[in-house]
Amino acid sequence: MSEPIYQLDQVAKAYEGRQVLSIKHLAVQQGEILAVVGPSGAGKSTLLRLLNFLEPPSSGVIRFMGVRFGAAGSVPLSLRRRVTTVFQRPVLLNRNVQANVAYGLRLRRQQRGNALVEAALQQVGLEAMARQHARTLSGGEAQRVALARAMVLHPDVLLLDEPTANLDPYNVRLIEEIVCQLNREQSTTVVLVTHNVFQARRLAHRVMLLLEGQLIEVADTTTFFESPEDSRTRSFVCGELVY
């Protein structure tokens, strides 16, 4: 593994005095797929928001590509634009599919937008629907548009927040394949939040468990599932209700 793309030290996040995330140390390696698992309310989505710089941490330091960010100060736009997120529920603009996929490129005033959009739509299998209005899409199609909209930006880091929850097996498989392809061919670093331990096992190089905002364990996928160090990880992997 190469240099960590993210390094978190003593990072905590609190809302109205209630701490929801506290990570002593975490390094996300460049080009890896890191799955974040844990029950609801464990702080997984909060972690993604911090990694996408949508919110600052309450305390601690996040180093991204060697640049240090803390509770105060804003993240330069050029760095923020190296990361993007696909959320569980795709929020599409009230426009057609093509305009939705091109949205991020337009924000960046990027040339050659049409060719990139076409390529991204082809990759998610929606090139025939380019002119279709977003509100006519099924849930799976909408999520594929959201993925294409993120992919077209060629981000260094792709954050996925339960991207396949509530999708049918066909769309789940398609999205998983695209994510793996992105990681393999473009070395995109992927942080995947999922409730689905099987999905984490299928896709991730490493898996981490969050419980009540605490990082319990992070290990390579085989170790995490077959010989975890922490008893709580063992219980979680076995599907026992630990919290």
Next chain:
Amino acid sequence: MEEIIQGFIEAVRLIASGDPGLVAIIVLSLRVSGIALLFSTMAGIPVGSLLGLSRFPGRKLVIALLYTGMGFPPVVVGLFVYLALSRNGPIGQIGWDALPALFTPGAMIVAQTIIAFPLVAGFTMAAVMGVDPNLRRQVRALGATRAQTVWTILSEARLGVVVSIIAGFGSIISEVGAVMLVGGNIEHRTRVLTTAIVLETRKGNFDLAMALGIILLALSFLANAAMLRLQGKTFDE
């Protein structure tokens, strides 16, 4: 029924004749209401967006005042503007030529701007608040700046924003009390369609009053249709 039919005939005759007095009234009506709408839109959309998108101390009070303004009787607005612009009023006594004086189109524009502003701002705020709150987070995650985020949300709320402008326009093009008070309905200077209708009705010229009313309705319809076209929507949607 007789008056309505006669009114239609008279309206067609007046329009066809291109009566200069009528044209001047129509032009002044559109000029006063158009400029007032422009000012209220320029102020109302940013204020509505700010109230819809941000949280700050006193926001609820501002919203309550805005809602009050939406239901404020235009004639009371006219009274306030009258008092403010009169010789002894806070603005009138400044005495600058650049400030609008009573019984001029400028005073009518001030009154109509104040009438339309809360409607434009209030409906814009409601439209912006109606946009999926997750859109803001998604747009930011895709790398939008703060200004790009606001523009995208306004663009998503465009139907409501256009409705806010239409509501503002409707409230002032058909308004009579305030323009009567601050404009004075002076022939060739401050006479607009609504004040002309009042005058002709009082004189018993119901045909002419009805004709002016029909022209006012037609203008209002055309302006609204144009705004809907601008918005890129058809009436079927």
